[in-house]
Amino acid sequence: MTFDIYLIFDSIPKMLAGIGMTLHLLFLSSFLGLILGIIILLMRISGRWYLSFPTFAYIYFFRGTPILVQIFVIYHGLPQFEAIRDSVFWPILREPFGCAILALTLNSGAYVSEILRGGYLGVDKGLHEAGKALGLSTPHRFIYVTTPIAVRLAIPAYSNDFISMLKATSLASTITLLEMTGVARTIVAQTFAPYEIFIAAAIIYLVMTWFLQRGFGLFEKRMSRYIKLSEA
């Protein structure tokens, strides 16, 4: 077996053809997942059992099963039912892209809601009481007191999840989407050089992760600017 280092550099530009799809999957499903996560969080901390109970089931299911299985259930499983194929959702579910977004969003929503709950629970009880003493209503307290602190506390865990999502998008290659891993696998099938090509793909993922890490680092710094001041 020979190792062709030039093949790595030759294949990187070709693989960039899939980067748009990777980013599209990452940002769209993360954005929708964030919204879903917030809704799930609010239901969960509402204190009403009929709102919080479904969230338990949802989070348990989506955290307890592999994303690949979820993608397969949605992509291959759902169309088995005539009713789904006749439904208004079929135009979305028919497309591999729609299925990938749905699976990744549902998965991300479950994790994000737990991450945000961690942040929420991390907010000191005294701050709630202080807010109450100032006469702030419950929604006001949540928005102006709890949220900024909870978000700051949740950033490290959230950035972790975001980077996990970047890697999870590669699973979309199993349902015909030509995102970066899909492009890489196709090139491998043509060149029979899995080592070089997947190394090239790994390099691109590493570069992307580096930028994401930097981005979240800056965001965390900004959200913590008051703490840094008070400590100084």
Add this chain to the structure above:
Amino acid sequence: MKKMLLLLLLVGALVLMFGSYASAAEKLRVGCECTYFPFNYRTAEGVLTGYDVDIAKGVLDIIGADFEFVCQKWSGMIPALLANKFDLIVASMSITDKRKIKIDFSIPYRISVGRFVGKDGANLNLFNADGSVNEANFKGVKVGLERATTYANWIEANVPNATVLLYDTSEALYLDLRNGRTDAIMTNPMKAFLRFLSKDAGKGFGFVSPPLDNPKIFGTGVGIGIAKGREDLLNRINSALKTLIKNGSMEKYSLKYFPFAIHSEKWEGVE
């Protein structure tokens, strides 16, 4: 002088006749996997059967040789032939340049083709009546393919503008065709028949193209392998294969296992 020649010819003919009598006692050993349905496999009763087996029996019957089958694992097939464990490989072995370096091949007795499968009554009309590609009708049609197969090369060469979806397994390929995510798939017709069209899942689907052969893309086909330096036996095998094609036996063998012929009538076109 003329008489001499005639005499020589007569002697030659006698020798040939005698030779063929001698070869009646000739025994040729045939190597195959014995596990490759429906080409060479054992029935529940343990009887070796299949398309390859029929071909081997048909050929050796015409040659007038006795036969004996030797079961051999695929990975050791060519080494076993070279080690004289058997005389012929009749095991669905594709004729490739790489293999030709080591062994000789007969003319193909099965061809490699691609064929489109789609929903019955969808009237895709991807091909004209004469079998040529109707490029305009490929517009907007989603074609499913297995990744890393020669069918992608065919599409590239013939309908580069087609919308192609790549699958990792043939099962996923059939599923999405059934679910309507693709309008047609291009695949090996034998595989499509065995795994999909002959099953419940494949009801309502059928071939929507003629068999598309292109030796440059799909390869020459499957031939009988033989050790180098046995040109005489190879010539007899080739003429026997041609006889089987001409007298319709080969088609009969195909139809035992498939609802279509899997050999090519155009054997002359192949070297």
